[in-house]
Amino acid sequence: MIRRAWYAAGFSTEFDAGALQGQVIAGRPIVLWRARSGEVVALDARCAHKRFPLWDGKLLEGDVLECAYHGFAYGTDGRCVAIPALHEQSDRIPATARQYKYPVVEQDGIVWLWPGEPELSDPSRIPRTPEIASDEWETVNTEPMHVAANARLLIENLFDLTHFYPLHADNIGSLADARVPVEIERGDGRLKTIRRRSRFSLPPMTRDRFGLDVADQVQEHAMVGPGLFHVVVSVAPPGRLGSAEEQSFVLYQTITPVDEGRLVWRRSTSCRVGTRWAANPDRPLVDAIVAGAPKVIDQDRWAIERQQEMFAYEDEDYREVHIKTDGAVVMARRMLDELEDAEGATAPPQVRTQPARRTADVR
């Protein structure tokens, strides 16, 4: 599991002052809350005394977190400030009674957390998501979605547009989506696919959103590190991309691994303020984009959870077949392998680069 990465602990709106949250991020149990100062605090959730989960504790006056078992109490810096069993005058609080405090940065509407070694955290590497917190964009965020699958399976799903048929055949799926030409770019830890279509007939769902029968479209999907996926879709009448007639939406998807078999998925969809839903012009375009999402999300979740279930069986001589259109998926897998190798970590073999199936393997 990759720990040297910034992962979303949530959208800013998920953190109310004084409300405790318990999360597991990249295998680390963490208790989080927004302090009165506005800072989001994240501490190791295992009480230094007896490992009791601090997310079952309570916040006292002055942003002091009290463990529910023996009452060890911790400040926002992680230091223990009170132990009820010690005599106030004659006993001293051990200096070692201290919770590790995780690096947290709140930026552009997302609370980011670094579960790796703190000395390697670099806030300047946190990806920007300017649309989420901008007044010039209308944004709809999902609730956190808990998925019983390895985080890499979702990354692969998001790059893998060839699954639109048959998985999404009853909504966004088309053969064109399965076979559209794709440009793949990689560099500086990022991987991006670009799909351009000219003068194509929009399917009914998209026609309803944008009010166009025939359009040019550019669709970019980018992995911005292991914790963030960025999608931009731009549509315009033929020859008018880049003009004032262009309509677009921006979709950020945060992928936060819980452990090797679970992840938390969040989506944030943004459209420019003032853009309208063509078929329902009293509503913003962002409502149209979001309205079509739940079914697609459920189908993707269903698929990767079913894949994960098959990890229970030994691979033995099983090998995956990679076809030409799996290019971006195979590249993403290799890039994530390299990140993992650099920190001496290992993912389950099923999601790492594997020897491909050869004719000799086919029985």
Add this chain to the structure above:
Amino acid sequence: MAERWGFCERCELWRLEEWGEPPACPVCGAVPRPLEQLVDGVGRTELVLDLPPGSELPLLG
């Protein structure tokens, strides 16, 4: 020579390889298609596939 991504249609395999000049699969010798182009540290690969007429229509929608 830098490593590039390429797909060997004979091996049916994506590889990150030094493909040589002219480019050839280091295992079977076939010409990779497609082969990534490296420019200023950014690699670009283009997959072009023929679309049958009407393929933009939803299948079951």
